[in-house]
Amino acid sequence: MSIDTPDAPSSPAPAPRSPIRYPLVMKWVRRTHMYLGLLLFPWMIVFGVSGVLFNHPDVGEDVAVREVPAEQLQAITGMAPVAPEAVAKQLVEQLNANGGTYRLESSSDPHFSGFTVLLAPGEGVNNIVIVNLDEGSATVSTRSTVSPKPKLEAPFAGDTVTLPEYSMAAIEAKLAPLLTKLDVPAKSAPKSSPRGAPELRFKMLDANQQAWNVTYNLGSGLVDGRPADAARVLSVNELLTKLHVLHHYPSNFGVMWLWALFADVSGVMIVFWALSGLFMWWQMRPTRVLGIGALSLAIGLGLAVIGGTLVDLQFGNVQKRTGPGDGAQPKPKPAPAGETKPAAPPAAVTTDAEADHH
Incomplete structure (x- = not known):
């Protein structure tokens, strides 16, 4: 007689693996990369074009440019090229004459930074002379300052x-105890910034039903305006560069608030495009080797150019920004009262290499 034995319990079947989500993630990265590029297309065009216009401010402007070569400039004015090494050497001589013991560093490369700009206003124009000290040449730009006059002049302009209750002086008086009450250390009560006065903007109608765009500065009390239907006077170049430097969120919601928002979004998305571009490039295996070379070159150039620019920006005694506008520059030392210091003969200036040689 056979005995039936129960079947051994079978092991549970392995659970199906969850599908790999990597392709789905990359699909969303590609879609986001593409559609955000379409959504932010106007802002990218504005920031790109206006960024170029900063380096080429005469494009699209009514400007006549005249180059004055070094020979002509010297013949007319006697202006000769200026050697930055000679200026640095003479400066160190003067510092040593005042009691210092300085010498030029051998690795120093004296050079001029910035521009030598002279202005000469004319009838309806502004003449701008930019001198290249190293070459002894100059560029004379004549820019028109005449704006098309509106059909009507605002009778209240100027x-x-x-309004004592709303003036900056009244606001200063009201806010005088603020920092003390908040236990914020300060040497004085808050004072209005030269650039911090708000401007009231509104439209009004006169007796002839003419609409006016009116501005009122709460700091100076100056009233200005123009007809609401007057033609715009700013060129495309000026409009684009003004858009580029427009920053901060205004206190009231409106188109300028939205502009600031999209400027923020554009900045964040530029970073996203760079990173998502790396991911999409890595998916294309045939391009990896060439891409690694291009990426290495880009990183090397970026470190060299950006790093060198940052070093140059901080070469002098750069002051930390203290508020709206740039940081204050150090004030010159006052001469001691009643003290006359005999001028010492200028000491010879040498470089480190010359000092070591002697």
Whole structure:
């Protein structure tokens, strides 16, 4: 007689693996990369074009440019090229004459930074002379300053209206105890910034139903305006560069608030495009070797150019920004009262290499 034995319990079947989500993630990265590029297309065009216009401010402007070569400039004015090494050497001589013991560093490369700009206003124009000290040449640019006059001049333009209750002086008086009450250390009560006065903007109608765009500065009390239907006077170049430097969120919601928002989004998305571009490039295996070379070159150039620019920006006694606008520059030392210091003969200036040689 056979005995039936129960079947051994079978092991549970392995659970199906969850599908790999990597392709799905890359699909969303590609879609986001593409559609955000379409959504932010106007902002990318504005920032790109206006960024170029900063280096080429005369494009699209009514400017006549005249180059004055070194020979002609010297013949007319006697202006000769200026050697930065000679200026540095003479400066160190003067510092040593005042009691210092300095010498030029051998690795130093004296050079001029910035531009030598002279202005000469004319009838309806502004003449700008930019001198290249190293070459002894100059560029004379004549820029028109005449704006198309509106059909109507605002009869109130240039008036000064005092509204004591809303003036910056009244705001200063009201906020005088603020920092003390908040236990914020300060040497004085808050004072209005030269650039911090708000401007009131509104439209009004006169007796002839003419609409006016009116501005009122709460700091100076100056009233200005133009007809609401007047033609715009700013060129495309000026409009684009003004858009580029427009920053901060205004206190009231409106188109300028939205502009600031999209400027933020554009900045964040530029970073996203760079990173997502790396991911998409890595998916294309045939391009990896060439891409690694291009990426290495880009990183090397970026470190050299950006790093060198940052070093140059901080070469002098750069002051930390203290508020709206640039940081204050150090004030010159006052001469001691009643003290006359005999001028010492200028000491010879040498470089480190010359000092070591002697």
